[in-house]
Amino acid sequence: QVQLVQSGAEVQKPGASVKVSCKASGYNLRTYFIHWVRQAPGQGLEWMGIVNPSDGGTTYAHNFQGRVTLISDTSTNTVFMDLNTLRSEDTAVYYCARAHYADEGGAFDVWGQGTTVTVSS
Amino acid sequence: DIQMTQSPSSLSASVGDRVTITCRVSQSISRYLSWYQQIPGKAPKLLIYAASNLQAGVPSRFSGSGSGSHFTLTISSLQPEDFATYYCQQSFTNMWTFGRGTTVEIK
Numbered sequence: 001q002v003q004l005v006q007s008g009a010e011v012q013k014p015g016a017s018v019k020v021s022c023k024a025s026g027y028n029l030r031t032y033f034i035h036w037v038r039q040a041p042g043q044g045l046e047w048m049g050i051v052n053p054s055d056g057g058t059t060y061a062h063n064f065q066g067r068v069t070l071i072s073d074t075s076t077n078t079v080f081m082d083l084n085t086l087r088s089e090d091t092a093v094y095y096c097a098r099a100h101y102a103d104e105g106g107a108f109d110v111w112g113q114g115t116t117v118t119v120s121s
Numbered sequence: 122d123i124q125m126t127q128s129p130s131s132l133s134a135s136v137g138d139r140v141t142i143t144c145r146v147s148q149s150i151s152r153y154l155s156w157y158q159q160i161p162g163k164a165p166k167l168l169i170y171a172a173s174n175l176q177a178g179v180p181s182r183f184s185g186s187g188s189g190s191h192f193t194l195t196i197s198s199l200q201p202e203d204f205a206t207y208y209c210q211q212s213f214t215n216m217w218t219f220g221r222g223t224t225v226e227i228k
Contacts, residue, residue, distance in 0.1 A: 105154070
C-alpha cells in the first residue's frame with residue numbers, strides 16, 4: 001500500500017525552527033518528487049516547495065526562500081521539511097505530497113496525513 | 122508567479138444538482154491543471170489531472186475540461202459526500218500554485 005506517513009504535531013515558540021518528517025512506504029522514494037503544501041486555519045492550500053529525492057535537488061516558493069529546507073534520505077525513504085525563524089503566521093497544517101507526472105503536467109496523487117504546527121509563545 | 126482565480130468562492134446546491142466551478146489562470150498553461158477535493162480535517166484528494174483525466178477510483182460524475190487559461194470542474198449530479206472545498210492547481214512552471222478554493226455547501 002502506497003502511503004506517506006508524517007511525524008506528529010509540534011508546538012514551537014516564535015523564532016524557533018521545526019522539522020517535519022514524511023516517510024514513504026509501498027514504493028521507492030527515488031521514483032517520485034515530493035512536494036510540501038501548508039494550510040493555515042480556515043485558509044486555502046499554499047505550495048511551499050519540491051524536492052527530488054533522487055538527487056536532492058530543490059525548488060522553493062518565493063514566500064519561503066531562505067526559511068525552508070527540504071532534505072531527502074533515501075536510506076530511510078524519508079523526506080524532511082525544516083522551517084526556521086517561525087512566526088505566528090506559520091501556524092498551519094503541513095502536508096507532504098507525492099507528485100505523479102503525466103504527459104501534461106503533474107498532480108499530487110498521494111498525500112501525507114498532515115502535521116499540525118502551532119507557533120505560540 | 123502564475124495566479125489562479127476560482128469562481129465562485131462558495132455556492133449552495135442541493136443533492137442532484139449539476140455544479141460547475143471555474144478556474145482562470147493568469148497565463149496559458151496548456152492542460153497542466155489538476156482539481157482536488159478537500160473535506161474538513163482531511164488531506165486533499167486528487168480528482169482530475171491534465172485538465173480532463175479522471176483519477177482512478179473517482180466517480181464518473183466528476184469531469185474536467187478546458188485548456189490554455191480557462192478550466193472547469195463539473196459535478197453532474199451532486200451527492201451528499203460531495204459537499205466539500207474544491208481547489209485547482211497548476212503544474213506548468215516549476216513553482217506550482219493553487220486556486221483559493223470553492224466551497225460547495227448544502228442548500
